[in-house]
Amino acid sequence: MVTVDIFRKDEKFVKVKSTGHADHGSYGNDVVCSAISVYLINTVNTFTEILKLDSDKLKFHFESGDAFFEINYDLLNETEMIQVDILMKSLVFALESIRNENIKHLKINYREV
Numbered sequence: 001m002v003t004v005d006i007f008r009k010d011e012k013f014v015k016v017k018s019t020g021h022a023d024h025g026s027y028g029n030d031v032v033c034s035a036i037s038v039y040l041i042n043t044v045n046t047f048t049e050i051l052k053l054d055s056d057k058l059k060f061h062f063e064s065g066d067a068f069f070e071i072n073y074d075l076l077n078e079t080e081m082i083q084v085d086i087l088m089k090s091l092v093f094a095l096e097s098i099r100n101e102n103i104k105h106l107k108i109n110y111r112e113v
Contacts, residue, residue, distance in 0.1 A: 002036055004095055005109045009073075013088035014113065016040065018067040022105035032098065032105045039094045040067045043087055047071075051083055 002022050007015035018040060022032035044060050047053045047069075057076060060069035071084055099106040 001105055001107055002033065003107045003109065004036070005111055006092060006095075007070075007111045007113045009113045012073060012085060013071075013092060014073060015070040016068070016091070019065065021065050022102070024102065024105045032102045035098050036095065036106065037067070039091055039098075040069075043091045044069050046087055047084070051080060053080070053084075 002018060002020045005015075005017045006013055007017075018036065021027075022030050022036070024030045024032035041062065044058070044062075047058050053071075053076075057072050057080070058069060059072075061067070071088075073081060073084075076084060095106070095108060099108055
């Protein structure tokens with residue numbers, strides 16, 4: 001099972017941590033794991049390649065079965081805050097959609113920081 005911890009502060013999603021494997025299919029053919037990975041990686045790629053957030057504003061780490069990223073809202077300008085907020089809400093919506101169809105393979109925890 002993949003467990004995704006989503007951390008909120010002041011009603012903003014500030015950090016995401018994903019661990020585990022969905023075990024929905026064989027390695028390399030697990031569509032649930034693939035979907036989760038695509039959404040997480042695409043979100044970070046959008047932050048870095050389109051919004052151009054630097055390493056002070058965004059910390060991230062990815063390896064097999066483990067993903068993490070954290071946004072430092074204190075360093076974002078107003079436009080970046082709006083853009084990041086929309087992307088984070090989109091990511092959460094996508095993950096919840098995956099979970100709703102694959103309840104045995106994805107668990108989402110919401111935490112306040």
